[in-house]
Amino acid sequence: MKLIDPRLSIIEKRLENIKRIIPVASGKGGVGKSTVSAFLALLLKEKNYKVGLLDLDLYGPSLHIFLNNSHSFPKEEYGLIPVNINNIDFMSIIYFTQNKPLIMRGKELTDTLIEIFTITRWNPLDFLIIDMPPGMGEILLDLIRLINRLEFLIVTNSTRIAMETVEKLINFLKEQNIPILGLIENMKIGDQDFVREKCNSLGIPYIGNISFYDNLENYYGNYNEIINSPISKEISQIVNFFA
């Protein structure tokens, strides 16, 4: 008999008390996946949903900056209980790396992802928001392979350069029959409609756009400032789209 990985059978069970699982993906880097993930989690929580937030950008985790938390450690209890930050259940590789570079290849990315899902014991959630890395490598493919009820939220900016890659991700997901909630155009500049038109031709909902905010990073880490910031007002429109 071939050696069998005992972790694979437990992943579905770990997620059984989560109603909706939403990976925020793009294919492209720097378009605002993490920003959108964080705001989404916060604003859903403001609507009294139970929200989990998982940073799967293993090479470049960043949500801990947004949440201003990197020195806690998940509580040990038959596995690990995510860190509760302002009532959002948060899990990140940052808790294991002391913010040092974690370099690894191929199969090791897969193993890290499987291990995180095996050890993390989520509280019951309405939403688990997953901040995805750029690219269409192991993390995307393993997530799709291991979890069968994902609803992807796609983020792009207003450039053709970004859309060139984003379109490939959308086509890939469509070909695999994986649900796509729709697309968000972040850091909207100009008034051209080509992203919206692209969504129409690809047959996916254009959920809305988020403007470019000059001083966005000043808000990070300060919960009240984030909630009252103009970008929150804009993103709450988007939240209304699916909750």
Add this chain to the structure above:
Amino acid sequence: MHEWALAEGVVNTALEIAQNKNLRRVKTILLKVGEIQQIDLEVFDFALKELSKDTILEKAEIKYENFPAYLSCNVCGYKWSFYETFNKLNEEEKEAIHFVPETIHVYIKCPKCGSHDFEITEGRGVFIEDVL
């Protein structure tokens, strides 16, 4: 307490295998336990027994085969045993590796060239070898 999370996976998977093999009772479960994950076998064994209660695994003998871990540098080709470098780690680092073995790349580097780009060739985690 990672042992409980893994034990749950082992019990689930062993039950699936037993079912596929049409076993009425499981007599033996063969496990391979890699060194890197630093499993506390006493806790692990206790967890497995607890979780097996009232299942066809209940009276099974669980055999553990520990296997040492080896690392192989992707840059210079040097091969070494995990044990050699493991002793230099502090408790916090060991714990991180216990939870997510791949974080070994953060805390250990090739003794010869200093690279963190190496491969775990053997001994990462827990596997089921057979259910009889």
